[in-house]
Amino acid sequence: MTPAPDPRTLVLxxxxxxxxxxIGAARHGAARVTLWARxxxxxxxxxxxxxxxxxxxxxxxxxxxxxxGGDALALAADADLVVIATPMAALREWLSAMAGLRVPVxxxxxxxxxxxxxxxxxxxxxxIAAEVAPALQAGVLSGPSFAQEVARGQPTALVAAxxxxxxxxxxxxxxxxxxxRVYANDDVAGVEVxxxxxxxxxxxxxxxxxxxxxxxxxxxxxxxxxxxxxxLGVALGARPETFMGLSGLGDLVLTATGDLSRNRQVGLLLxxxxxxxxxxxxxxxxxxxxxxxxxVAQRARLLGVxxxxxxxxxxxxxxxxxxxxxVAALMGRDPKSEGA
Numbered sequence: 001m002t003p004a005p006d007p008r009t010l011v012l013x014x015x016x017x018x019x020x021x022x023i024g025a026a027r028h029g030a031a032r033v034t035l036w037a038r039x040x041x042x043x044x045x046x047x048x049x050x051x052x053x054x055x056x057x058x059x060x061x062x063x064x065x066x067x068x069g070g071d072a073l074a075l076a077a078d079a080d081l082v083v084i085a086t087p088m089a090a091l092r093e094w095l096s097a098m099a100g101l102r103v104p105v106x107x108x109x110x111x112x113x114x115x116x117x118x119x120x121x122x123x124x125x126x127x128i129a130a131e132v133a134p135a136l137q138a139g140v141l142s143g144p145s146f147a148q149e150v151a152r153g154q155p156t157a158l159v160a161a162x163x164x165x166x167x168x169x170x171x172x173x174x175x176x177x178x179x180x181r182v183y184a185n186d187d188v189a190g191v192e193v194x195x196x197x198x199x200x201x202x203x204x205x206x207x208x209x210x211x212x213x214x215x216x217x218x219x220x221x222x223x224x225x226x227x228x229x230x231x232l233g234v235a236l237g238a239r240p241e242t243f244m245g246l247s248g249l250g251d252l253v254l255t256a257t258g259d260l261s262r263n264r265q266v267g268l269l270l271x272x273x274x275x276x277x278x279x280x281x282x283x284x285x286x287x288x289x290x291x292x293x294x295x296v297a298q299r300a301r302l303l304g305v306x307x308x309x310x311x312x313x314x315x316x317x318x319x320x321x322x323x324x325x326x327v328a329a330l331m332g333r334d335p336k337s338e339g340a
Contacts, residue, residue: 026064111291
């Protein structure tokens with residue numbers, strides 16, 4: 001009897017995170033891994049150099065990792081698992097195009113889609129999938145992780161979240177290895193809310209640290225930020241216990257305190273007097289919290305969920321408050337019960 005071939009994993013998007021996960025999957029050899037780049041010239045350069053000099057310089061690609069451009073949908077039709085590693089702004093288009101696929105599809109992006117209007121809020125990834133590809137077996141791979149550390153093989157734990165066991169199993173099989181531990185979870189809403197809102201709160205923590213407010217203030221922001229995440233998540237159908245796990249507390253602590261966090265860097269730069277445009281331009285990469293903060297606040301408002309830290313970040317990003325004023329607005333709120 002001929003043994004079944006190794007499963008084929010396709011990672012769509014050769015940014016830092018897509019490249020890092022493709023490296024991780026190829027390194028432990030559980031699947032045949034292909035990394036797809038939108039730009040054919042970029043794909044050829046990465047394949048020839050065995051290095052993604054633009055987004056993940058200095059991290060050698062395993063020889064087994066195939067890098068290509070071309071027709072992404074044709075590649076997806078021939079894969080056993082498709083992983084979308086693009087920014088949130090592109091997720092709707094990709095899921096729409098893949099609505100008829102019969103293989104598991106997962107995404108890596110964290111955040112809310114940009115709101116269409118004040119009365120039509122932006123959606124989370126699983127909400128987009130339900131709208132444009134309801135028959136798709138879909139899910140998300142999330143958790144506390146910096147691309148550079150995953151690419152270097154430093155220990156990392158992630159969460160594979162989906163309502164479909166086949167998606168969870170495929171993600172675990174593809175990415176779980178000696179240095180990358182993948183836990184399964186069926187609370188997709190909880191995992192996505194944690195991954196989305198922590199980016200906004202990391203901006204607030206960066207602001208706090210940039211203003212030199214101290215470790216007490218940082219601890220307070222992280223703790224009260226977790227309360228905001230949980231309130232919004234429960235209102236969107238998540239289980240409260242999810243937010244004490246990797247995609248809640250874990251991702252919040254990493255993004256709010258780690259110097260590799262782009263969202264934290266935005267807060268630090270704003271505290272130092274840079275404009276938002278200057279801060280974003282200096283990063284050279286997408287900081288999802290900048291683009292999703294207003295949508296997070298909008299979803300909370302429509303659901304009647306109180307999120308004062310998020311509101312202060314939105315006011316800061318929109319120029320309605322200066323850094324010191326944002327802090328003063330939070331500290332000047334009326335006393336309340338911690339559980340409220």
